[in-house]
Every structure is written in C-alpha cells, then in structure tokens.
Amino acid sequence: MAEDQGGEREGRGMIALFLAGAMLQAAPPASPPIASSSVQPFSQARVKAAARLIDLLQIDRTLDAMFVQLAPSFGQSVLGILATNSQTKAVIDKLVTEAPENRDRMVAILGQEFVTSVKRQYPSFKRQMAQEYATAFTLDELTAISAFYSSGPGAKALTLIPQLQAKMSVAGQAIGRVAGEEAGRRAFERIEEEMLPEMKKRPAA
Template sequence: MKRIVATLASVATLFSAIPAAAQKAPPTVTVAPDTDPARVAAATRLIALMHLDATLDRLFAQLTPVFAQGVIGALSGDESGRTLLAALDAKPDGRERFSAILSQEYLASIRRRYPEIERGAAAEYAAAFTREELEAIAAFYSSGAGAKLLRLQPELQQRMSARGQGLGRVAGAEAGERAVTRATREILGRTDRPAT
C-alpha cells in the first residue's frame, strides 16, 4: 500500500508540473508588503466578480480524467500497482469506477485550494493594476456589456476550444506526416516514403 501511495504522489507531482512545463515561465509578480490594502481589496472584489471558482471548475473538470489515466498508467508500471489494477479489473466496472473515484478526489482536493488560488490571483491583479484600474475593470464587469461578457464567456470559450481542437487535429495530422517524411530523409537517409 505504501508503494501505491508513493506512486500516486509521484504522478500527482508530475501531473501538476505538466501545464507549467508546457508554458513559458511567467514573470514573478508579488504584492510588496507596502502595497496599499485598498488596492488588494479592490483586486479581491474583482476576482470575486469574475467568478474565478467557476472558471477553475471548468478547467479542472477537463483535466481530472487525464489525471486519473496518468495514475492508472503509473500504477501499471509497478508490481503492487498492477496487483491493485488486476483486483479492480476483477470487479464489474472496477477500473471505470476507480477512474471516477480518482477524478472525484482530485477535483475535491483542487477545490479545497480555491481560496489560495483566489488570493494568489488577487495578489497578481493588485501588482499589475492600480486601485483605480481595478475599480474600472470591476465597473465594466458590472455594466450591461461586462456582465454579458462574464455570462457568455464560458460558452464562448467552449466553442473556441472546440474549434481549436479541430484545428489541432488537422495540424497534428499534417505535422505527423511531414515529420515522418523528414525523419526518413534526414535521419535514415532515405528518400522513399515509409509505410505507415
């Protein structure tokens, strides 16, 4: 059991690093100790108005199945993990139920950290904007157009994501085909097209 827990911990650590490693490191912005408390309060109000928790729910709902599959994949590489997976496979829908439990527990753990994420977001906003700018942004989000943007943004993001996924599939297929051709030529020194 200790080996399984250690495997789970290592997967969680690896999983949390994937999004960060895929991006360039953002500049570090911290709120200086002498930052005006009114500025931090304005940033905190703005974060609440933006419903960051709902945005995080949508984001992590998409990532939880990936996390679950990562854990299952890591368990497959360990003898005690394989034993656990074999026992789960012996039960009706055991693997699927385990995957669902992993997803639920991951999301619950992330949600417990939302206050910390929101405080961090407020600190970043307070460092990037003046109190007046924060209040102006909040005023916009409280206006008719701003409130509509906040209300429609999840739907718009979902549509844009679907478009991006479609374009990503096309680009991936094109890139894969070109990469095989180039690797055949540049690495293997052949001009013929390998069978795929």
C-alpha cells in the first residue's frame, strides 16, 4: 500500500514537472530589454519617483487586460502540449471522450491559473519597471510626468485611453478580417497564375 502511494505521488510529481514545462513553452515570449537612455547611476529618490509614476499609470490594470486577453490562447497551447504527452494524454482523452465540452473547461482552467500565477509576478515586474524608468528619466522629468497624470487632463487620459485602445482594437480586428480575406483571395490567384504553369513545364518523372 505504501509503495502504491509512493508511486502515485511520484507519478503526480512527474506530471506536475511536465505541466510546468508545458506552461513555460506556451507562455508568451519575453520582450527584449529596452535600451536605457542613460547609463548614469541614479538615486533612490528617482526610483521612488518612478514607482509613484507607475502607480499613477495603473500598470496593474494594463497588465490585467493584456494577460486576460492572452489567457485563452495560452490555455489552448498548454492543452495541446498535454494532449500529446504520454503522461497526460490519457487523462485529457478520457475527459474529452466523457464530455466534449470538457475541452473548453480545461482551457478555461489553464487560462485562469495562468492569470493567477502571472499576477503574483506584478510586484517584481513593477520594481523592475521602476528601475528602468529611473534610468530613462531624470528626477525632474519623472516629477513632471507624475504631475501631468495627477492633473485633470492627465487623470482623464488615464481613464479614457484604455477605452479608446479597446475600441481601436475592435476596429483593428475588423481591418484584419477584411485584409485577411483579400490577401487570401489574391494569394490563391497568384498561386494559380505563378505556380501551376511552372508545374506544367517540369518534365514528367
């Protein structure tokens, strides 16, 4: 009995390790570091001013919107990886066979856990962001930027810009659909015009 429990724990441990690896593979690639505009050392006053600015910019809200949008794609990617691994495939297949809608539920669970995990990284990310801002801007510049976002127009901009970005995102998706349909049609026409004649010219094997 003890051996069975030990084997079960070991199996779960292996699956947990694999799941962690799958999540790393499916996570969005990290953006390349931004080159700092200054290599001069900066004071803690600049770091504090940068941190205050970041709080004013409501970075948490921006990150939430970004990662919530990424969560479904992340869930789909991880589920695809799990569905092909020998240690997890049987469980995935069983759940989907039992009820096809379980696939969507698993994607949702994976996405929820992704968002929960990434939110735990916000404090570290914001500290790093403050360091970058403190490097890029002087204390006077940071103070002036914060003063703007604390003013009426600045506060209004912080409220309305995310809404405007959301509207433009919808407009961008519409443009993408139109462009995609046009590009697909024109590309297929070119494939027929350019590639089919080439095949006819080739000698028969």
